[in-house]
Amino acid sequence: MNTDFPQCDARLPARHDEFVQRYQPPASIPLGPIEIRATALGLTWIAFSTTPGHVDNPNAVTARCARQLEAYFLGELTTFDLPLAPRGTDFQAKVWQALRAIPYGQTRSYREIAVAIGAPSAVRAVGAANGRNPISLVTPCHRVIGSNGRLTGYAGGIGRKHWLLRHEQTVSGERLAL
Numbered sequence: 001m002n003t004d005f006p007q008c009d010a011r012l013p014a015r016h017d018e019f020v021q022r023y024q025p026p027a028s029i030p031l032g033p034i035e036i037r038a039t040a041l042g043l044t045w046i047a048f049s050t051t052p053g054h055v056d057n058p059n060a061v062t063a064r065c066a067r068q069l070e071a072y073f074l075g076e077l078t079t080f081d082l083p084l085a086p087r088g089t090d091f092q093a094k095v096w097q098a099l100r101a102i103p104y105g106q107t108r109s110y111r112e113i114a115v116a117i118g119a120p121s122a123v124r125a126v127g128a129a130n131g132r133n134p135i136s137l138v139t140p141c142h143r144v145i146g147s148n149g150r151l152t153g154y155a156g157g158i159g160r161k162h163w164l165l166r167h168e169q170t171v172s173g174e175r176l177a178l
Helices: 060-073 090-100 110-116 123-131 158-172
Strands: 020-023 034-039 042-048
Touching (some): 042 060, 090 110, 090 123, 110 123
Antiparallel strands (some): 034 042
8 A cells, every 4th residue: 555645845736637537436325426636646636526427538547546436435445555646745744644544444533643643732733734635535534533522624524524434434343433
């Protein structure tokens, strides 16, 4: 599994519009279409989309990601194995790395992530980096909850976050208080 993030400059313009794929989860999954973007180096973007599912210039990385997402939603895959090429600061990369270390079916608080990256007083900065995660699902920002155990913000919406955590709990047998 690729968990290393290449050095990148968040100020550089993203050049991944030529390699876009829109993926629609299986009909039994009520989450809507997902947009996947990648360069030849790896995934640069995964997010829920308002555009109906269709394919625009997929490359090998986006096609592989769509297959793994389908297996994830069907409960057949618990760990993604994809090349990653997100754009962000060094701090964001540390946070995203910590998110990928959260086991399937489990959660961590923003405070626990801050401690894990060696910045225990940076809870709010961890929350901001979590919110800027460009590779949703594969970098599982949905597994981060408030210190009080409550679901907090999610770019895809709290309803999707709840669905994803319940899905993982069902597949893994973990018991989360949601």
